[in-house]
Amino acid sequence: DTEVTQTPKHLVMGMTNKKSLKCEQHMGHRAMYWYKQKAKKPPELMFVYSYEKLSINESVPSRFSPECPNSSLLNLHLHALQPEDSALYLCASSQDRDRESTGELFFGEGSRLTVL
Amino acid sequence: RKEVEQDPGPFNVPEGATVAFNCTYSNSASQSFFWYRQDCRKEPKLLMSVYSSGNEDGRFTAQLNRASQYISLLIRDSKLSDSATYLCVVNIRGPNTGNQFYFGTGTSLTVIP
Numbered sequence: 001d002t003e004v005t006q007t008p009k010h011l012v013m014g015m016t017n018k019k020s021l022k023c024e025q026h027m028g029h030r031a032m033y034w035y036k037q038k039a040k041k042p043p044e045l046m047f048v049y050s051y052e053k054l055s056i057n058e059s060v061p062s063r064f065s066p067e068c069p070n071s072s073l074l075n076l077h078l079h080a081l082q083p084e085d086s087a088l089y090l091c092a093s094s095q096d097r098d099r100e101s102t103g104e105l106f107f108g109e110g111s112r113l114t115v116l
Numbered sequence: 117r118k119e120v121e122q123d124p125g126p127f128n129v130p131e132g133a134t135v136a137f138n139c140t141y142s143n144s145a146s147q148s149f150f151w152y153r154q155d156c157r158k159e160p161k162l163l164m165s166v167y168s169s170g171n172e173d174g175r176f177t178a179q180l181n182r183a184s185q186y187i188s189l190l191i192r193d194s195k196l197s198d199s200a201t202y203l204c205v206v207n208i209r210g211p212n213t214g215n216q217f218y219f220g221t222g223t224s225l226t227v228i229p
Contacts, residue, residue: 031214042203042219043160050214090159094215104150105205105217107159 003027006091006108014116015081021111023074023091032074033105034066035090043090049074081115088112119143120206122220130228133194137223139187139204148207149180151189153200154222160203163189194227201225 004025013019023032031050035043048056049068057066063085065077074091091108122139129135141149149166164171166178166187177190187204204220 033217035219042222045216045218048214048216055210055213056216092217094217104162104165105152105160107161109159 004091004093004106004108006089006111008111009109010112010114012114012116013078013081015083017081018077018079020078021076021089021091021113023076023108024072025093025106026072027093027106028071029093029095029106030071031094032068033092033094034074034076035092037088037090037110047076078113081113083115086114119146119208119218120204120220122204122223124221124223126224126226128226128228129194131194131196133227134190134192135194135225136191137189137202137204137225139189139220141185141187141204141206141218143206143208144185145208146185146206147209149187150205150207150217151176151178151187152203152205152219154203155200160219163202191225194225196227196229199226 007022033048034046036046037043045058046060047066052068052071063080067075088110090110092105094105120141127135151163152160153163154160164173164176164178166180168180170179175192179188201222201224203222206218208216
C-alpha cells in the first residue's frame with residue numbers, strides 16, 4: 001500500500017468548474033511533486049515543492065495552481081481546464097535533506113481527471 | 117526538451133528469455149538514477165536504484181556509464197509477472213531547487229507464456 005494518499009481517485013469536471021486535487025504524506029518527506037501522465041506516456045513533471053516552497057514550475061499553464069499548506073499536504077487547484085488536460089495526476093514525495101537524499105520517489109495512486 | 121530517452125519498445129519475449137533496456141540522459145549534472153516499474157493503470161514503483169559500479173537484485177542487473185550518459189537494465193529468466201512498463205528515471209539536484217526527477221518515455225515489456 002502506498003504511503004502517499006491522493007483524493008479524489010476520480011474526478012469529472014466541466015471547463016468552467018473549479019476543483020482541487022489533494023495529496024498527503026506522513027513519511028516526513030520535505031519534497032513533494034505533481035506529475036501529469038497521459039495514456040501510454042511517461043509522467044511529466046509539473047511542480048516541485050521543497051521545504052514547502054515552490055522550487056520548480058515546468059511552464060505549467062496558470063489554470064493549474066499548486067499549494068503546499070504544510071510539509072504533509074499538497075494541493076492542486078484546477079480552474080477553467082480544457083479537455084486536453086484530462087489525464088492521471090500523480091503526487092509524489094521524497095526525502096530532500098541538504099546533504100543526503102535516498103532519491104526514491106514515492107507515488108500516490110493518482111487522481112484520474114476527465115474534463116468535459 | 118527531453119532529459120531522458122528510452123526505446124519505447126514494445127518488447128515481446130518468451131518466458132525465460134533475457135531482455136535488456138537502455139536509456140540515455142542529456143544533463144551531465146544528473147546525480148542519481150533509477151529504474152521504476154509501472155503496471156497498467158497503477159502508479160510507478162521503484163524497481164532499483166542504479167549505481168556507477170553496477171548493481172544486481174536477483175534477476176535484475178542495472179548498469180550506469182556516466183561518461184556515455186547511459187543506463188541499462190537487464191532482466192534474466194523473464195517471468196510472466198515481469199510484464200509492465202519500465203521507466204528510466206534521472207534525478208537532477210539543483211542548489212536551490214532540490215531534487216527533480218525526470219522520467220524516460222518508458223519501455224513496454226510483455227512476457228509471453
